[in-house]
Amino acid sequence: MYTIEVNELTKIFGDFIAVDKISFKIEKGQVFGFLGANGAGKSTTIRMLCGILEPTSGDAIVGGYSVMNEPGKVKQNLGYMSQRFSLYNDLTVEENINFFGGVYGLTGHDFEERKRWVLKISDLERQQKILTGSLPGGIKQRLALGTAVIHRPPIVFLDEPTSGVDPVSRRNFWELINDLSSEGITILVTTHYLEEAEYCNKIILINAGKLIAEGNSKELKSNYLKDTILEIECDKVVNAMELLDKTDFVVDTSIFGNNIHISVNKNYKDETQIRSLFTGENSIQVKRIEKITPTLEDVFIHLLEKDKPVKMAN
Ligand SMILES: Nc1ncnc2c1ncn2[C@@H]1O[C@H](COP(=O)(O)OP(=O)(O)OP(=O)(O)O)[C@@H](O)[C@H]1O
Ligand SMILES: [Mg+2]
Incomplete structure (x- = not known):
């Protein structure tokens, strides 16, 4: 049924819990997105799932093998593109592929x-002899993915494959990921770009080693964020946020470009509450207040805010 089944997987370094009893399942051919801030535990989890790093406790069955008991078999069965590219910059394209x-x-x-095939997907059919280090980021990533799956593994782990490349290359790269998934390859991919989560069949969010949300993009928006989200366009955004944070109708605030997003609770009746807050000595000019459908970013900010160990009184 499932290609990957993770059960209470845990990694402790000294007295620091990097991955804390996380469990999830991935179906064959799924593109599974793994999201979380820096240090959340994404790479540590991937390294355990690849059979490279021994878990402290818990287990995962990856392609039929246990990472705890059969890490060698797990390794043979997958492709892995590590966070820092696995390619050798001082080898030519061809030499990397040969390697x-x-x-x-x-x-x-x-x-x-x-x-x-690798040369074709990375658009390097006529440039086999050039040094890998001289390739543009987007091309290099495709070459790195190609070499990671050159042996046709049924499972592939991609650790931040799109960090630091331009939006067009990132889009092309996601098309490539989709092609692999439609061939039945199961893909687990980590990213910092929330908009990329929309390309995934399923997403999990981890924070400080713990799984805090799970579902597809639609489910995450409807299951985890019940509050209404308002977008406010105004000047003096920092002052405005401070004032909003002190009210009894605002749950959390965040900046989106030049606008503020707030989630509001049942104490919120209408926008006159916001406008009156901004008049008088504070005098903040409001251009627009609008109810919006939450973005994934709204959901995640809300969840991370909720997950903070010390909650601010509001
Ligand atoms: N070998 C290690 N020894 C001690 N601590 C470690 C080790 N490897 C990772 N950590 C710690 O575990 C935590 C999780 O690290 P990890 O690299 O898994 O995070 P990440 O989610 O991949 O972050 P990033 O988005 O920055 O890549 C971090 O606080 C890190 O410092
Ligand atoms: Mg990482």
């Missing part, structure tokens, strides 16, 4: 066919 083909034991006709 990874060799690591995965590909030979003869099979290898030649896969090599052509």
